[in-house]
Amino acid sequence: MEPNYDVVVAGAGAAGMMCAAQAGQRGRKVLILDHAKAPGEKIRISGGGRCNFTNIHTTPNNFLSENPRFCISALRRYRPKDFIALVDRYGIAHHEKTLGQLFCDGSARQIIDMLLAEMAKGGVELRLQTTIEAIARTETDFTLTVGGQTVACQSLVIATGGKSIPKMGATGFGYDVARQFGLRVTETRPALVPLTFDVSLLERTAPLAGVAVDATVAAGKTRFAEALLFTHRGLSGPAILQASSYWREGQEIAVDLAPGQDVYAHLRAARTTRAKAAPATILAELLPKRLAQFLSETHAPKGNMADQSDKVLRPLAEAVNTWRVKPVGSEGYRTAEVTLGGVDTTELESRTLAAKTVPGLYFIGEVVDVTGWLGGYNFQWAWASGWSAGQSV
Known part of the structure; x- marks a missing residue:
């Protein structure tokens, strides 16, 4: 034929x-x-x-x-x-x-x-x-x-x-x-897909749904510096979508929510110069207000800056600069x-x-x-x- x-x-x-x-x-x-x-x-x-x-x-x-x-x-x-x-x-x-x-x-x-x-x-x-x-x-x-x-x-x-x-x-x-x-x-x-959290982590991060922040996200040795978005399922935004192509189930991703900022040094300096300020107020200079409030309530729930020891400030800073989180999956096809x-x-x-x-x-x-x-x-x-x-x- x-x-x-x-x-x-x-x-x-x-x-x-x-x-x-x-x-x-x-x-x-x-x-x-x-x-x-x-x-x-x-x-x-x-x-x-x-x-x-x-x-x-x-x-x-x-x-x-x-x-x-x-x-x-x-x-x-x-x-x-x-x-x-x-x-x-x-x-x-x-x-x-x-x-x-x-x-x-x-x-x-x-x-x-x-x-x-x-x-x-x-x-x-x-x-x-x-x-x-x-x-x-x-x-x-x-x-x-x-x-x-x-x-x-x-x-x-x-x-x-x-x-x-x-x-x-x-x-x-x-x-x-x-x-x-x-x-x-x-x-x-x-690929190029939002990542999802397990139920227990979602319960903690639920108040952050809709918050966007410029971030650096690393999956393995590959990192992307773009916007990140908290969602009611987990994380999205360009930085997460990019990292999703390199991420595999069971792996952590490393997130810096304030790229280029030494948050620990910033907090320690504020403890001296602005002792009466609330930790959330200081963090809000670097992060969206809702995210700053969430992190301060989690890691420094009591007192003002003068009350915060290095033992409190270091994990608070790490939660911003080196947040390690293990997604449970993705939103799929x-x-x-x-x-x-x-x-x-x-x-x-x-x-x-x-x-x-x-x-x-x-x-x-x-x-x-x-x-x-x-x-x-x-x-x-x-x-x-x-x-x-x-x-x-």
């Missing part, structure tokens, strides 16, 4: 649409499929609806993988400046927020519309609310059962993402396809921004994202064992891996 498409892309997200557009503009006949009602749903909700579409500081060091060097080729072939140039060509206004993160001034919908326009330039056919029921490989092509019909193609690209945010339809479909063709899938787990792990990179060509043992099969984006930090890095991986595959399919 003659293939009726050169390329079929499964998944109309960031990586899939980029790949389809590139392949189509190279003259390939492309079909892109998605079971959702609309394309680019994760793009639409990202960045508070403004889409943190890349990070100008992207390097391979901003990604986790069993093979940290795998992402280098694609990231070099398609850089942040390349995607920014595309955004600029479409007149989409954008700004840098912090730490190299670029956001649309307007709606994330502009990025989706741009990708749809790029696909249209390549004559790409888009089918939504369409489920792939089966995939088979012949000697010359792939055959897909789609809505009871058979579709054939020379190249099949899996861009179906990971398991994060299942309410948006996320599934493990891409991993199932990899296993069907004998490709290894690494352990997968929620329900709120995770990405999935850590995926299709083993040893199974793929780093330049093209093609499966080494299955000619014509490609895996791109989040389904691959390449996971970026928070802050636009995962979108840059989507653009880079999608573009790289799009040059080859």
